[in-house]
Amino acid sequence: MEDKYGYIRDISTEELINIIEKNFDMDVTIEAMIELSDRDEKKTLELGMKLLKNNEGDTYFQAMIFDIIYNFDYCKVIECLIGRNNNIEAYLIGHIMEIMAIRGEKDLYSGYINFIIKQYCLLDANEKNKITEQYNNFVDEFKVSFK
Structure with a gap:
């Protein structure tokens, strides 16, 4: 390339x-x-x-x-995502979860976890299945649960 x-x-x-x-x-x-x-x-x-x-x-x-x-x-980038009119698709939300879990900066991310949870919950079951690994790592790292 x-x-x-x-x-x-x-x-x-x-x-x-x-x-x-x-x-x-x-x-x-x-x-x-x-x-x-x-x-x-x-x-x-x-x-x-x-x-x-x-x-x-x-x-x-x-x-x-x-x-x-x-x-x-990072905070400005997440704020811009929060402010957009469109929901975040599965691949991108999974990618964000992955980055957050790898970096593990709980203090930096604490204000954005609810946003990530809401975006994840908006996905249908098929889309959630596509990002199961990222979801599991995110949940393990931040000790959160999704409804």
């Missing part, structure tokens, strides 16, 4: 921002986000949160955006 998108490294920051804002191609947008994250974390966080808040792309695209930006300011 690197050869196909190698040109991304050579374009200006303004061009990267333009690619991300237009978001015509999810693969190119991801590559542009990765490159921008090395140059300008603040702008990457801003653009990534906008993509997540607006429910851009599919759930896999959103998980990749989440991966790129969550370390910059």
Whole structure:
């Protein structure tokens, strides 16, 4: 994939921002986000949160955006997800559960556990089954129960 998108490294920051804002191609947008994250974390966080808040792309695209930006300011990223008009799909909620369980920062995450619980509860049984492992790890780490 690197050869196909190698040109991304050579374009200006303004061009990267333009690619991300237009978001015509999810693969190119991801590559542009990765490159921008090395140059300008603040702008990457801003653009990534906008993509997540607006429910851009599919759930896999959103998980990749989440991966790129969550370390910059995890609380802001979760707040942007809380503020969006769409529920979080199974893959993304499972991914968020997985990250939270691995990092295990109970103090940092305590204010967001109820949000994760609510999003999980909105999934149908089939969708819940797809993220059973992430769910189990999340429950074990944070000692929570879902209804």
